[in-house]
Amino acid sequence: MKKTSLFLFAGFLAVTAPHRPLCAAGPAREARNDRVERAIDSILARLTPEEKIGQLLQYSGRWSDTVVNRGITLEERALIRQGRVGSFLNAFGTGITRELQRIAVEESHARIPLLFGLDVIHGFRTTFPIPLAQAASWDPAAVERSTRVAAREASAAGVHWTFGPMVDIARDPRWGRIAEGAGEDPFLGAAMATAQVRGYQGRDLSDPTTILACAKHFAAYGAAEGGRDYNTAEISERTLRDVYLVPFKAAVDAGAGTLMASFNEIDGVPSSANKHLLTDILRNEWKFDGFVVSDWNSIGELLNHGIAATRAEAAQKSLEAGLDMDMASDVYRDNLPALVKNGKVSAKILDTAVRRILRIKFRLGLFDDPYRSCNPETEKSEMLTPSHIAAAREMARESIVLLKNQSDLLPLRRDTKTIAVIGPLADNRHDPLGPWKGLGEAKNVVSLLDGVRNAVGNSASVLTARGCTISGTDTAGFGEAVSAARCADVIVLAVGESMDMSGEAGSRSTLDLPGRQEDLVHVIMGTGKPVILVLMNGRPLAIPWEAEHVPAILETWFLGLQTGNAIGDVLFGAVAPSGKLPVSFPRTVGQVPIYYGHKNTGRPDTSNEHFSSRYIDLPSSPLYPFGYGLSYTTFSYSDLTLERQSLGTADTLRANMTLTNTGQREGDEIVQLYVRDLAGSVTRPVKELKGFQRVHLAPGASAIVPFSVPVASFAFTGLDMKKKVEPGSFILWVGPSSVGGEQTTFEVVER
Numbered sequence: 156m157k158k159t160s161l162f163l164f165a166g167f168l169a170v171t172a173p174h175r176p177l178c179a180a181g182p183a184r185e186a187r188n189d190r191v192e193r194a195i196d197s198i199l200a201r202l203t204p205e206e207k208i209g210q211l212l213q214y215s216g217r218w219s220d221t222v223v224n225r226g227i228t229l230e231e232r233a234l235i236r237q238g239r240v241g242s243f244l245n246a247f248g249t250g251i252t253r254e255l256q257r258i259a260v261e262e263s264h265a266r267i268p269l270l271f272g273l274d275v276i277h278g279f280r281t282t283f284p285i286p287l288a289q290a291a292s293w294d295p296a297a298v299e300r301s302t303r304v305a306a307r308e309a310s311a312a313g314v315h316w317t318f319g320p321m322v323d324i325a326r327d328p329r330w331g332r333i334a335e336g337a338g339e340d341p342f343l344g345a346a347m348a349t350a351q352v353r354g355y356q357g358r359d360l361s362d363p364t365t366i367l368a369c370a371k372h373f374a375a376y377g378a379a380e381g382g383r384d385y386n387t388a389e390i391s392e393r394t395l396r397d398v399y400l401v402p403f404k405a406a407v408d409a410g411a412g413t414l415m416a417s418f419n420e421i422d423g424v425p426s427s428a429n430k431h432l433l434t435d436i437l438r439n440e441w442k443f444d445g446f447v448v449s450d451w452n453s454i455g456e457l458l459n460h461g462i463a464a465t466r467a468e469a470a471q472k473s474l475e476a477g478l479d480m481d482m483a484s485d486v487y488r489d490n491l492p493a494l495v496k497n498g499k500v501s502a503k504i505l506d507t508a509v510r511r512i513l514r515i516k517f518r519l520g521l522f523d524d525p526y527r528s529c530n531p532e533t534e535k536s537e538m539l540t541p542s543h544i545a546a547a548r549e550m551a552r553e554s555i556v557l558l559k560n561q562s563d564l565l566p567l568r569r570d571t572k573t574i575a576v577i578g579p580l581a582d583n584r585h586d587p588l589g590p591w592k593g594l595g596e597a598k599n600v601v602s603l604l605d606g607v608r609n610a611v612g613n614s615a616s617v618l619t620a621r622g623c624t625i626s627g628t629d630t631a632g633f634g635e636a637v638s639a640a641r642c643a644d645v646i647v648l649a650v651g652e653s654m655d656m657s658g659e660a661g662s663r664s665t666l667d668l669p670g671r672q673e674d675l676v677h678v679i680m681g682t683g684k685p686v687i688l689v690l691m692n693g694r695p696l697a698i699p700w701e702a703e704h705v706p707a708i709l710e711t712w713f714l715g716l717q718t719g720n721a722i723g724d725v726l727f728g729a730v731a732p733s734g735k736l737p738v739s740f741p742r743t744v745g746q747v748p749i750y751y752g753h754k755n756t757g758r759p760d761t762s763n764e765h766f767s768s769r770y771i772d773l774p775s776s777p778l779y780p781f782g783y784g785l786s787y788t789t790f791s792y793s794d795l796t797l798e799r800q801s802l803g804t805a806d807t808l809r810a811n812m813t814l815t816n817t818g819q820r821e822g823d824e825i826v827q828l829y830v831r832d833l834a835g836s837v838t839r840p841v842k843e844l845k846g847f848q849r850v851h852l853a854p855g856a857s858a859i860v861p862f863s864v865p866v867a868s869f870a871f872t873g874l875d876m877k878k879k880v881e882p883g884s885f886i887l888w889v890g891p892s893s894v895g896g897e898q899t900t901f902e903v904v905e906r
């Protein structure tokens with residue numbers, strides 16, 4: 156490092172050290188923030204307009220043609236030297252990031268460290284279950300741990316920033332990106348968002364083992380019409396606020412340093428030009444002081460949306476709306492210089508955006524140590540460690556949901572002699588990595604077949620056959636699969652989706668098992684042998700036939716590296732399954748969108764009344780409801796009591812309920828608390844999740860499960876568009892899913 160830059164960084168050290176946790180409160184934090192703002196003032200004073208605009212640019216080569224694949228080009232070196240780039244996307248690895256950073260802090264006039272961003276969605280090298288699966292654990296502490304591992308590995312490879320958590324509520328399983336989020340519910344979504352932000356960012360962002368979180372996609376991207384990716388979201392402001400924004404607010408409250416604007420429009424305004432979202436709500440109401448990045452080329456796409464006639468207009472609209480960093484469209488780079496020069500865009504707005512980005516670079520400690528996580532030794536030692544692999548197995552076990560277990564077919568008996576592991580996902584090491592697999596590699600995946608073999612050792616013989624591919628039409632392999640099935644005592648049949656059928660641009664128009672897999676299930680069932688269906692998929696599938704005919708069904712999603720071991724643990728009873736669905740499973744795609752927290756309507760489907768809100772050819776209920784999941788033991792719920800039946804709006808509702816393990820095995824139960832606000836100034840959902848707890852019980856044991864729920868959490872956006880709790884009568888349930896449970900009532904009164 157040159158002398159000048161040493162001096163420069165020593166100066167910054169004085170303003171930022173010592174580091175304190177993000178949560179440090181009061182005067183200490185204010186003084187620290189003050190010092191950072193003054194340091195930013197002096198940086199802004201010495202930057203040229205071009206260098207300022209450079210800070211707003213996130214650069215990436217083409218998707219498959221990044222600095223990592225082909226090294227740094229002369230053009231890229233020049234770009235950094237000229238201070239015309241603030242962040243790199245898809246640059247990772249200590250070698251490459253150190254060199255890029257060296258050019259930025261030693262060879263540029265601006266000497267501002269670069270920020271390296273990468274999609275670390277469910278693990279870096281140690282691939283964890285996809286986020287939807289992790290949400291099925293209903294275990295925020297486990298999710299925080301898995302996210303922490305991802306942060307440790309990614310940061311050790313020079314990554315500063317992940318584009319996660321994805322906190323989009325998704326109520327339409329046709330939308331492939333449902334795999335990346337926590338499902339349909341704002342309360343569960345908020346809990347998962349908080350856990351992930353904490354896991355990524357730790358207690359102090361300047362800790363080099365943390366990475367910066369980015370809550371995305373702001374906002375309502377999951378409400379894409381028809382479940383078609385990138386499509387329009389046509390929702391009301393009230394639904395936006397009470398459903399879709401809830402996990403974003405939680406992420407901001409947990410300290411997320413950045414947000415990503417979504418591709419979609421809401422009510423005619425694409426998010427990348429949406430001042431109401433990016434400024435009124437995010438900055439003015441929520442007091443968010445980090446920065447917002449666009450999605451890939453989303454500023455450029457304002458022209459396709461038809462809200463900007465030129466790229467210059469797109470640049471102006473986005474910056475003025477509050478969008479700070481341009482990911483990959485180059486619209487800011489190409490247009491802001493002239494717009495600022497001729498006064499069309501005010502220098503003040505530009506400075507505000509630059510300030511937000513620099514603030515986050517300070518919080519990451521990059522001005523103290525621009526190479527904060529660039530250590531080749533750590534890069535080697537942090538990856539795929541035994542403790543990371545163990546965490547992945549633990550998370551995967553908790554993510555599995557037992558949908559059906561007729562006659563206690565599961566767990567499999569230890570004395571089973573011959574097991575056939577059949578299906579296109581039986582010995583598949585690629586697809587269980589799931590969409591956004593990061594740097595996860597198939598060679599490190601334990602397939603289901605491996606896992607079954609690991610579990611049985613020499614005590615049983617394991618046969619296998621693929622039967623068919625995931626989406627092909629060829630049934631030539633059916634014969635071999637049937638022969639294997641006929642020789643076995645029990646069949647584990649693994650069917651589902653390929654990894655690229657969900658995730659970005661992975662929308663489907665049906666929710667059926669793709670290809671000939673449904674037929675494979677039929678022929679295997681035709682052998683008359685006991686079958687355990689293992690589903691691997693990135694979204695709810697519609698499997699009414701299987702639900703009726705196959706005796707045991709495990710929903711395993713995409714579980715990542717430890718797929719086979721985790722499923723083996725469950726199949727043979729090393730652990731009892733404990734996951735619960737974070738999203739409703741429809742009977743058929745025709746029921747979509749389907750979610751438990753719907754409105755009652757004037758003609759609810761509560762009877763056989765013809766003129767009610769229902770289908771004439773199908774029940775309105777889902778195949779498996781939100782919150783549903785079985786165990787190898789059984790639980791009973793009793794003695795639901797409330798401390799008080801009448802509460803003020805500022806009170807806390809306290810409920811107790813007795814949970815008893817009524818079965819023969821130990822197990823975890825996820826106890827769920829729901830409320831219904833019976834009448835309001837606007838209509839309310841029929842049920843809303845407001846609390847949950849994971850409880851472990853030995854056979855025969857009982858525990859009192861206490862809940863404390865602030866009455867303030869029953870607030871909603873009323874007729875006056877203000878969010879508040881309205882007095883009135885409520886129903887409360889505590890139970891094993893969004894259906895059923897013990898029930899009581901309470902009143903909220905004005906006091």
Ligand code: NOJ
Binds near residue numbers: 318371659
């Ligand atoms: C587009 C995706 O929508 C977003 O989620 C992702 O973070 C960016 N590409 C960057 O890869």
